[in-house]
Amino acid sequence: MNNDLLLASDYTKHLERMNVSIFSSVEVASKLVAKEIAKIITEKNRKKENCVLGLSAGSTPVQIYNELVELHKHQKLSFKNVIIFNNDEFYPIENNSLQSRYRYMHEYLLDYIDIQKKNIHLLDGNIAKEKIADYCKNYEKEIEKAGGFDIQILGVDSAGQIGANEPGSSINSLTRVLSLNHSTRVGKASDFYGEENVPYYCFTVGLGTILKSKKIILLAWGESKSKIIKRLVEEEQSDLIPASCLQNHPNANIIIDESAAAYLTRIRTPWLVGNCKWSDKMVKRAVFWLCEKLNKPILKLTSRDYNDNGMNDLITERGTAYDINIKVFNDLQHTITGWPGGKPNADDSTRPERAKPYPKRVIIFSPHPDDDVISMGGTLARLSEQGHDVHVAYQTSGSIAVADDEAVRFLDFVRDYAQIYEQDKDIAEKSYMDAVNILKIKKPGESDSDEVREIKAAIRRGEAKAACRFLNIPENRTHFLNLPFYETGTVKKKPIGDEDVQIVMKLLKKIKPHQIFAAGDLSDPHGTHRVCFQAIEEALKRLKNESWIKDCRVWLYRGAWQEWDVAEAEMAVPLSPTEVTIKRLAIYKHQSQKDRPLFPGTDSREFWMRAEQRNENTAKIFDKLGMAEYQAIELFVKYKFDE
Numbered sequence: 001m002n003n004d005l006l007l008a009s010d011y012t013k014h015l016e017r018m019n020v021s022i023f024s025s026v027e028v029a030s031k032l033v034a035k036e037i038a039k040i041i042t043e044k045n046r047k048k049e050n051c052v053l054g055l056s057a058g059s060t061p062v063q064i065y066n067e068l069v070e071l072h073k074h075q076k077l078s079f080k081n082v083i084i085f086n087n088d089e090f091y092p093i094e095n096n097s098l099q100s101r102y103r104y105m106h107e108y109l110l111d112y113i114d115i116q117k118k119n120i121h122l123l124d125g126n127i128a129k130e131k132i133a134d135y136c137k138n139y140e141k142e143i144e145k146a147g148g149f150d151i152q153i154l155g156v157d158s159a160g161q162i163g164a165n166e167p168g169s170s171i172n173s174l175t176r177v178l179s180l181n182h183s184t185r186v187g188k189a190s191d192f193y194g195e196e197n198v199p200y201y202c203f204t205v206g207l208g209t210i211l212k213s214k215k216i217i218l219l220a221w222g223e224s225k226s227k228i229i230k231r232l233v234e235e236e237q238s239d240l241i242p243a244s245c246l247q248n249h250p251n252a253n254i255i256i257d258e259s260a261a262a263y264l265t266r267i268r269t270p271w272l273v274g275n276c277k278w279s280d281k282m283v284k285r286a287v288f289w290l291c292e293k294l295n296k297p298i299l300k301l302t303s304r305d306y307n308d309n310g311m312n313d314l315i316t317e318r319g320t321a322y323d324i325n326i327k328v329f330n331d332l333q334h335t336i337t338g339w340p341g342g343k344p345n346a347d348d349s350t351r352p353e354r355a356k357p358y359p360k361r362v363i364i365f366s367p368h369p370d371d372d373v374i375s376m377g378g379t380l381a382r383l384s385e386q387g388h389d390v391h392v393a394y395q396t397s398g399s400i401a402v403a404d405d406e407a408v409r410f411l412d413f414v415r416d417y418a419q420i421y422e423q424d425k426d427i428a429e430k431s432y433m434d435a436v437n438i439l440k441i442k443k444p445g446e447s448d449s450d451e452v453r454e455i456k457a458a459i460r461r462g463e464a465k466a467a468c469r470f471l472n473i474p475e476n477r478t479h480f481l482n483l484p485f486y487e488t489g490t491v492k493k494k495p496i497g498d499e500d501v502q503i504v505m506k507l508l509k510k511i512k513p514h515q516i517f518a519a520g521d522l523s524d525p526h527g528t529h530r531v532c533f534q535a536i537e538e539a540l541k542r543l544k545n546e547s548w549i550k551d552c553r554v555w556l557y558r559g560a561w562q563e564w565d566v567a568e569a570e571m572a573v574p575l576s577p578t579e580v581t582i583k584r585l586a587i588y589k590h591q592s593q594k595d596r597p598l599f600p601g602t603d604s605r606e607f608w609m610r611a612e613q614r615n616e617n618t619a620k621i622f623d624k625l626g627m628a629e630y631q632a633i634e635l636f637v638k639y640k641f642d643e
Helices: 026-046 062-075 101-108 129-146 182-188 207-211 223-234 242-248 280-294 303-308 312-318 321-333 371-385 404-421 425-441 450-470 498-511 528-542 547-551 577-588 607-625
Strands: 019-023 051-055 082-086 088-091 151-154 176-179 201-204 216-220 252-257 361-366 389-394 478-480 515-519 553-557 571-575 632-638
Touching: 019 026, 026 051, 026 062, 026 151, 026 216, 026 252, 062 101, 082 101, 082 129, 088 101, 129 176, 207 242, 216 223, 216 242, 223 242, 223 252, 242 252, 280 303, 280 312, 280 321, 280 607, 303 312, 303 321, 312 321, 361 371, 361 498, 371 389, 371 515, 371 553, 371 571, 371 577, 371 607, 371 632, 389 450, 389 498, 404 425, 404 450, 425 450, 450 478, 450 577, 498 528, 515 528, 571 577, 571 607, 577 607, 607 632
Parallel strands: 019 252, 051 082, 051 151, 151 216, 216 252, 361 389, 361 515, 389 478, 515 553
Antiparallel strands: 088 201, 176 201, 553 632, 571 632
16 A cells, blocks of 8 residues: 555445545645646646646645745746636735735745746735726636636635635635625634734635636645535535535545544544454444444443444454453553553553653643643643653744733833832833834734744743643743744744754753653644644654663643544543642633633634533543543543654
């Protein structure tokens, strides 16, 4: 089997109404799509024809555009015969606004290739209101004049939106301005530093225009897209899922990574569509699925339950229902531990963590200054309470997530403090007034000055220290790495670089940890968690020959966006009601993120609510499977070092 493309037989795909290709990683998939685009450009150029591309903005196609730029620079791929149209644009919006699609297309692609200016057609968010109707008609005429799209690159949101076509859009719709619904505006709030700054309208190429494309590639990465991918691929076409109209297109292709494929039947429940390779993990997943479907605990499942639900071959291969039930029950029970650092002087043969050494040196890597307590605050409290040498490493400053009025509030405190104690009053007053004046003229979403960014970073550092103090972690064990990839002052970040990796390596070599906890949450909408983990992963690869690393285990937690599937979890740390309260209070220390976080995503709940409800729901799953009843549970998966 090709390790990059996850192949499947036609039979196992028989529920899928579209051509779906699942890749092992975003990087691999992006390279393939970029090569496909380059191939079409080259073929068209050979025929002395133009190649017409319809392109989308957002985080999904970024790596494709990076690959195209690399092909232009190093393999002399020319774009002189390419005509580009983009699919959507906010309205009204200035071209140079950080959130504009116009600026995005230039920053990620157009400024780095040899495309002719006359061949660039980007929707204009500045057009006068009375000219919109004619402008949209002319945009359609320009697409038609160019010969229609040779290839259309699309992303999809969690509601099935393509372009900016909202649920209910007509399958015959053309380029137009439409009103963004509430859920869409909430989803865009992070990019605009608050929902109130999100435009109410948007230009979009219509579904009818998209469906005229000769070839369509829809991309989706990450678990946050997995449910909508299942709906648009396996369910009947519906106006409520705009992307499902692609089922009618003769050359539409869905390109996704493994995470986005998680809910497809052939991935989630492959035993229902064909022969299944029954690994221990697959058996566990199937048994848990059966328990949920029948509302039975593990030890009450019968052979008839297995046979009546498409799992008779599991009985044939693994023995009786009793044998399977006992094995899965014991395996799940052995993941549960109240000693996440290992229990000293105890038999650790069936525990997820080893007893020795004790105490352990532990590093918890936190992408932002609150991910540690949001994601594993109960486990962090346990590690500290049980006497381990716990260090917390905050990988980024988190400064862009601090609202402007929070920065002013803290500067006001500094000013008043200086006046009370008559210390540096003039400096404090000037700092306050400078910041206030800068923020007064700052536009929504505009990057902060270096001074304001440092003030906001200081706020996040203070909150992180307060949370650590609350959990009895001394200040000399809190580390603020400020990885350079993040410190751009905008939502857009730099790629991970050697400087980032070196900073992580330096800390690892200094501490020589026995345990590392890192964010394995790749559903973070801005990708910071993903990049932070790449820095850790690369650092570990470079340090693989160090003697201490052979005695180091790496555990991955999930953040505010997603929880591990119970079938994947290899360590489950139960929390009592008291420990749930401790975790909540630790999260409360991050006051700048409380009440109304600047980057909420589509979930309006506060982070402590998300975390608490997620942990309690996990405990309910364990309870229904037949485990002891706990108040809450935090889950972890062991990272496998490359050989």
